[in-house]
Amino acid sequence: MKRVDIYTDGACSGNPGAGGWAAILIYNGVEKEISGYNRETTNNRMELFAVIQGLKQLNQQCDVTVYSDSAYVCNAFLEGWIDDWIAADWKLKGGKGQVKNADLWKMLLLECGRHKVKFVKVKGHADNVHNNRCDKLATGEIAKASKNIDTI
16 A cells, blocks of 8 residues: 655635645655635635545555644544544534534545545644645635735
C-alpha cells in the first residue's frame, strides 16, 4: 500500500465569511498542492473541506497520515468524538442539538473509508513548513477571490 502524507489547512476572513482551503500531498518526495475558495463559509468547514479534497486526490487505497492544525478535525478522530456522533445519529451529548457540519463529516468518513487514515495534530503558525505553506495557500485563495470581486 502506498504511503502518503497530507498537510491541510483552512482559513476564513470573518467567521462566517470568505474561506479558503489547501492541501499538500506528499508521495515518494513528490509534492502536489491543491487549494480553493468558498464565498460564504466558516473556518471549521474549510478545515474539513481541505482534508476531504486532499483524500479525494488519491486514486487507490493508501496508508495516509493527515497533518492538520485543526483541533476540531483531529480531535474528532483522536478523542473518539466521531464515534459518539455516529452512535447518537449526529446529535450532541445531552440532546444539545445536531452536530455542526454533519454533511462534511459524512463526506470525510466516506473518504477515510477508502484508505487507512491517521490524524496528527500539528501546531499552527509555528515551525512546520508544510502547515505554513497550506496556510499561505488557503489565505491566498481568499485574497485572490477578494481582489477579483473588487474589480467587478
